[in-house]
Amino acid sequence: MKVVAVSGGSKGLGAAIVQSFLDRGYCVASFSRRGTSKTEEWQQQFPDRFLFVEMDLTDNAACKAFVSRVEDTLGPIEVLVNNAGMAHTSLLPLIDDDAIDNLVDLNLKGTFRLTRQVSRSMLSLKRGRIINISSIIGLSGYRGLSVYGATKAGLDGFTRALARELGARNITVNSVAPGYLTTEMTEELNTAQSQQIVKRTPLGRLGDPADITGLILFLCSDQANFITGQVLVVDGGITC
Ligand SMILES: NC(=O)c1ccc[n+]([C@@H]2O[C@H](COP(=O)([O-])OP(=O)(O)OC[C@H]3O[C@@H](n4cnc5c(N)ncnc54)[C@H](OP(=O)(O)O)[C@@H]3O)[C@@H](O)[C@H]2O)c1
Structure with a gap:
């Protein structure tokens, strides 16, 4: 059974990703700072093929321990989905230092370090799939989200360079860039912003x-x- 690691799998998109892999019989390991009723439910339902750890992606030692624990209990990680991330809305002249540091520490540095750790094992395995969840905001921008x-544009650059580094060992690296979910x-989007996004989205x-x-499962398939x-956009057409 293939082992998949998903960062930030406790809620939102990460939880949907975990669920989709569990539904297809994969072993799944995930973490976030706090567990949820979903992670408890999976632990009870799939005690042999679901592992959840409460930890912070910005804690490098915890990341290393997580990867070792997953490999010891479930086996080598063949798929890594870098999903954990945060947003912070502020115009640049008003954003404070902590918010900038938190965004870079989590969305970029934490993801780099976790990927470094997992890629070492993938290199020995001579196969692997790495999927970075970026965003259309990294491609087209949005006021207040510079x-x-x-950070998301940075992830896309990371994807392209890492694909070149790891391709010879049969490891693919792609970004999935969602639109507004x-x-x-x-x-925190207000009604006017939501309505404007829906109006600009061809799929309404x-x-x-x-x-x-579906795209993530496809990227993990033969x-x-x-x-x-590649950076693959799934956004109902808003950037077309
Ligand atoms: N929602 C959108 O419209 C949208 C659009 C494009 C891209 N994305 C991207 O999709 C990904 C998931 O977003 P989402 O909308 O599902 O967000 P979400 O609902 O806020 O979920 C974020 C997940 O990451 C975890 N997380 C946050 N900070 C963490 C940390 N320091 N260490 C470990 N885990 C952490 C959260 O759990 P804890 O809080 O318990 O740690 C949660 O499991 C993000 O990378 C986001 O940038 C989202």
């Missing part, structure tokens, strides 16, 4: 996490063996 957008992260609605999981270094 630092967040920069109905999760806690977008709860916000996305649901379930709209994204049908996607020759796809690497």
Whole structure:
């Protein structure tokens, strides 16, 4: 059974990703700072093939311990989905230092370090799939999300360079860039902003996490063996 690690799998898009892999029989390991009723439910339902740890992605030692624990209990990680991330809305002249540090520490540095750790094992295994959840904000920008957008554009650059580094060992690296999804992260959008997004979206609605999981499963399948270094947009057409 393939082992998948999903960062930030306790809610939102991460929880939908975990659910979709569990539904297809994968072993899944995930973490976030706090467990939820969902993670408790999975632990009870799939005691042999679901592992959840409460930890912070910005804690490098905890990340290392997580990867060792997953490999010891479930086996080598063949798929890594870098999903954990945060947004912070503020115009750049008003954003404070802590918010900038938190965005970069989590969305970029934490993801780099976890990926470094997992990629070492994938190199020995000579196969692997790495999927970075970026965002259309990194491609087209949004007022008030300059630092967040920069972290997501940074992830896309990471994807392209890492695809070149790891391709020879049969490891693919791709970004999935969702549009606006109905999760806690977008709860701070006001009604006018939501309506404007829906109006500009050819498919006429916000996305649901379930709209994204099909592409992630596809990228982990044999049908996607020759796809690497790409940024794949799933946004109902808003950036077209
Ligand atoms: N929602 C959207 O419209 C949208 C659009 C494009 C891209 N995305 C991207 O999709 C990903 C998931 O977003 P979402 O909307 O599902 O967000 P969400 O509902 O806020 O979920 C974020 C997940 O990451 C975890 N997390 C946050 N900080 C963490 C930390 N320091 N250490 C470990 N885990 C942490 C959260 O759990 P804890 O809080 O318990 O740690 C949670 O499991 C993010 O990378 C986001 O940038 C979202």
